[in-house]
Amino acid sequence: MTxxxxxxxxxxxxxxxxxxxxxxxxxxVARVVTRVxxxxxLLGHRTHGLNLVSRYIGGMQSGQVKARAQMxxxxxxSGISSLFDGHYVLGPYCVSRALDSAAKGASEQGIGIxxxxxxxxxxxxxxxxxxxxxxxxxxxxxxxxxxxxIVSAHGGIDPIYTPNPIAAGIPTQGEPxxxxxxMSTVTLAMVGQCRDAGTALPxxxxxxxxxxxxxxxxxxxxxxxxxxLPLGGEAFGHKGFALAILVEALTSxxxxxxxxxxPDQWGxxxxxxxxxxxxxxxxxxxxxxxxxLGKLILASRPIDPQRPVRLPGQxxxxxxxxxxxxxxxxxxKLREDLNQTARQLQLPExx
Amino acid sequence: MTxxxxxxxxxxxxxxxxxxxxxxxxxxVARVVTRVxxxxxLLGHRTHGLNLVSRYIGGMQSGQVKARAQMxxxxxxSGISSLFDGHYVLGPYCVSRALDSAAKGASEQGIGIxxxxxxxxxxxxxxxxxxxxxxxxxxxxxxxxxxxxIVSAHGGIDPIYTPNPIAAGIPTQGEPxxxxxxMSTVTLAMVGQCRDAGTALPxxxxxxxxxxxxxxxxxxxxxxxxxxLPLGGEAFGHKGFALAILVEALTSxxxxxxxxxxPDQWGxxxxxxxxxxxxxxxxxxxxxxxxxLGKLILASRPIDPQRPVRLPGQxxxxxxxxxxxxxxxxxxKLREDLNQTARQLQLPExx
Numbered sequence: 001m002t003x004x005x006x007x008x009x010x011x012x013x014x015x016x017x018x019x020x021x022x023x024x025x026x027x028x029v030a031r032v033v034t035r036v037x038x039x040x041x042l043l044g045h046r047t048h049g050l051n052l053v054s055r056y057i058g059g060m061q062s063g064q065v066k067a068r069a070q071m072x073x074x075x076x077x078s079g080i081s082s083l084f085d086g087h088y089v090l091g092p093y094c095v096s097r098a099l100d101s102a103a104k105g106a107s108e109q110g111i112g113i114x115x116x117x118x119x120x121x122x123x124x125x126x127x128x129x130x131x132x133x134x135x136x137x138x139x140x141x142x143x144x145x146x147x148x149x150i151v152s153a154h155g156g157i158d159p160i161y162t163p164n165p166i167a168a169g170i171p172t173q174g175e176p177x178x179x180x181x182x183m184s185t186v187t188l189a190m191v192g193q194c195r196d197a198g199t200a201l202p203x204x205x206x207x208x209x210x211x212x213x214x215x216x217x218x219x220x221x222x223x224x225x226x227x228x229l230p231l232g233g234e235a236f237g238h239k240g241f242a243l244a245i246l247v248e249a250l251t252s253x254x255x256x257x258x259x260x261x262x263p264d265q266w267g268x269x270x271x272x273x274x275x276x277x278x279x280x281x282x283x284x285x286x287x288x289x290x291x292x293l294g295k296l297i298l299a300s301r302p303i304d305p306q307r308p309v310r311l312p313g314q315x316x317x318x319x320x321x322x323x324x325x326x327x328x329x330x331x332x333k334l335r336e337d338l339n340q341t342a343r344q345l346q347l348p349e350x351x
Numbered sequence: 352m353t354x355x356x357x358x359x360x361x362x363x364x365x366x367x368x369x370x371x372x373x374x375x376x377x378x379x380v381a382r383v384v385t386r387v388x389x390x391x392x393l394l395g396h397r398t399h400g401l402n403l404v405s406r407y408i409g410g411m412q413s414g415q416v417k418a419r420a421q422m423x424x425x426x427x428x429s430g431i432s433s434l435f436d437g438h439y440v441l442g443p444y445c446v447s448r449a450l451d452s453a454a455k456g457a458s459e460q461g462i463g464i465x466x467x468x469x470x471x472x473x474x475x476x477x478x479x480x481x482x483x484x485x486x487x488x489x490x491x492x493x494x495x496x497x498x499x500x501i502v503s504a505h506g507g508i509d510p511i512y513t514p515n516p517i518a519a520g521i522p523t524q525g526e527p528x529x530x531x532x533x534m535s536t537v538t539l540a541m542v543g544q545c546r547d548a549g550t551a552l553p554x555x556x557x558x559x560x561x562x563x564x565x566x567x568x569x570x571x572x573x574x575x576x577x578x579x580l581p582l583g584g585e586a587f588g589h590k591g592f593a594l595a596i597l598v599e600a601l602t603s604x605x606x607x608x609x610x611x612x613x614p615d616q617w618g619x620x621x622x623x624x625x626x627x628x629x630x631x632x633x634x635x636x637x638x639x640x641x642x643x644l645g646k647l648i649l650a651s652r653p654i655d656p657q658r659p660v661r662l663p664g665q666x667x668x669x670x671x672x673x674x675x676x677x678x679x680x681x682x683x684k685l686r687e688d689l690n691q692t693a694r695q696l697q698l699p700e701x702x
Contacts, residue, residue, distance in 0.1 A: 078461045078630050079460060080431055080461060080462060081630045083630075109429040109431040109432055110429045110464065111431060111432050111464045113461065138604075138605075140597075153651045154660070155653055155654055155658055155661070156652065157651060157652040157653070158651045158652055160644075160647055160651065161644070168597045168600075170596065170597065170600045177596060179593035179597060181590040203586045211652065231582065231587060231590055232583065232587075233584070235536075235553070235554045235584070236536055236554075236584070238532075238663070239532040239582055241663070242530035242531075242532050243517070243530070243532065245521065245528060245644070245663060246491075246519045246521070248640075249489060249519075249521045249641055250489070250626075252640055253489075253521070253628070253632075253641055254626065254628055254632060254637065255632050256628075256632015256633055256636030256637065256640070257636075258640040258643070259640065259643055259644055259647065260644075275432075277605055279427060279429050279432045280427065280606065281466075281605060281607015282607055285608075289599075289603055289607070289608075289610065289611050290600055290604055292609070292610055293511075293512070293596070293599055293604075293609070296511055296610065297507065297511055297596075299509075300504045300506075300508060300509045300511065301509055301562065302507060303506055303507065303508055303558075303562045307506055308506075309504045309507040311596075312592070312593040312596060
């Protein structure tokens with residue numbers, strides 16, 4: 001079933017795994033990284049899906065990004081809490097291992113946590129969650145990157161920290177609720193897209209290097225650079241700012257590796273936190289509650305009758321189901337990008 | 352040192368403890384509740400400080416609020432994870448016990464969590480944190496109240512859930528960073544204050560019952576009632592909305608007691624999560640990082656030169672230090688309110 005740029009997941013999985021393996025990744029690493037990137041693509045996060053394949057492989061070829069499972073070092077382990085040093089191994093492998101470790105703790109004592117320092121780029125946070133919600137677990141991922149500063153403190157001009165996302169998967173009686181939000185108004189990707197398209201940002205969310213709030217992406221891409229406002233914007237940015245500091249503490253802070261170390265290589269600090277509702281009020285009571293809340297929300301009268309209220313993750317899960325049923329559609333640009341990598345590695349191309 | 356409405360903490364502590372004990376609280380409960388309310392007052396959270404004393408005692412007198420330590424039931428305990436049923440015992444006692452339980456888990460295995468259902472009103476979340484940061488622990492409190500719905504879903508009109516705050520205490524080499532933010536644009540208290548003062552809200556953060564965004568507090572206090580917009584407002588409310596759902600899941604969801612049960616009595620679901628950095632990169636590396644980040648933030652060029660950038664909790668901790676040095680100043684209204692309760696209980700008044 002590979003009609004006109006539509007591919008079934010098995011075909012794409014085998015193709016992408018081969019690219020990673022031929023580039024030098026261990027089979028296990030290739031398998032896990034492929035699964036996470038493909039899941040991001042299935043959920044419709046196209047900037048954080050398969051278009052990362054070539055970028056990751058480029059990093060491996062330049063030597064910055066590692067792909068050996070044994071390079072991911074477990075620095076400490078209490079059974080419930082652990083710290084990994086990724087040594088810049090492919091991020092989706094590091095984060096998946098951290099989530100597995102946290103889930104083991106959760107299954108044993110109700111909660112588990114694993115912190116990773118120096119993971120390479122970790123992709124789409126929402127892409128990690130469903131295997132855990134499918135097991136009735138609440139899974140969370142937090143992330144920051146101590147080598148990058150682009151978001152300002154509330155009331156301040158200078159760029160300090162990263163958008164610091166929080167993602168969470170919440171089981172219900174049906175599809176899970178999957179949320180993945182940054183503690184900034186917008187992401188760097190959004191500012192870059194508007195700059196490239198020559199359009200204004202939809203809201204005044206960047207600040208010029210002189211402290212003027214603006215919707216012009218060029219006010220961010222200046223020298224010295226501007227900054228992105230924290231979630232909440234001019235009026236309520238103290239909230240997003242405070243939450244971003246919490247994410248820094250839970251990631252780079254616990255990792256013991258952060259801005260103080262002045263890292264000059266892109267590398268995520270990521271924290272996985274998994275909770276098993278069976279140790280509290282029980283899984284059935286939990287999903288009764290999450291499903292009840294979900295129904296209450298979906299029954300909200302919409303402000304715009306054309307746009308019914310949705311739950312976080314609902315749109316992505318619908319895209320995912322369609323792609324699984326009908327095949328995943330790749331843009332011609334992405335297909336060509338993947339095939340170029342395949343040619344370079346002397347592997348067969350996608351049809 | 353009780354000059355003109357200034358009182359030392361010892362005097363106030365003894366006075367408030369006596370009010371609670373004479374009203375029927377166990378000595379231990381009176382001690383803990385007094386400490387939390389006084390700490391809220393010291394940090395400048397005057398709507399969630401000592402002005403709650405009379406309200407709490409009123410609740411005890413009407414029988415809705417309980418004050419016996421043994422009524423707080425530990426439903427489950429894995430050593431690391433536990434669930435308490437508060438049976439409407441005074442909330443500051445329930446949350447303090449939950450935090451102690453979570454901190455014990457953190458000291459043993461790096462992280463601990465305790466969920467409480469049916470706590471009575473829990474006051475100011477920031478007031479719980481400093482004893483834990485003083486021990487080098489990261490402490491978090493999440494809260495929701497399944498009997499109240501006032502915040503709308505993003506894109507929806509109807510009020511669904513509570514402002515669902517997240518509070519966290521982060522140790523540094525100096526004063527801790529203390530954050531306490533709701534996942535709504537504003538709190539109900541703010542909307543009520545503007546209504547009472549006859550002023551507009553500073554931003555358009557309420558929605559009329561017909562779906563019109565407004566800065567008129569009366570659009571909230573209508574029949575049927577309006578709603579408060581989630582953190583992020585019209586443009587970025589999907590983020591505050593998603594985070595609010597996460598807080599519901601971590602509190603009422605894990606508690607196994609939430610909106611599905613249709614509780615008709617005010618009662619908090621609260622979750623305490625404590626992490627010990629010693630089990631990860633170490634306490635010194637953690638506070639090196641949090642202090643470094645704090646300095647970076649404080650060195651930000653301010654947008655308004657009259658308003659230097661501050662860290663979350665900094666203003667409150669300054670007020671606290673002043674009050675500890677010079678005595679805590681009570682408004683005449685609060686002093687009279689406390690003295691009225693004292694007279695009613697046939698106890699000596701504050702001078």
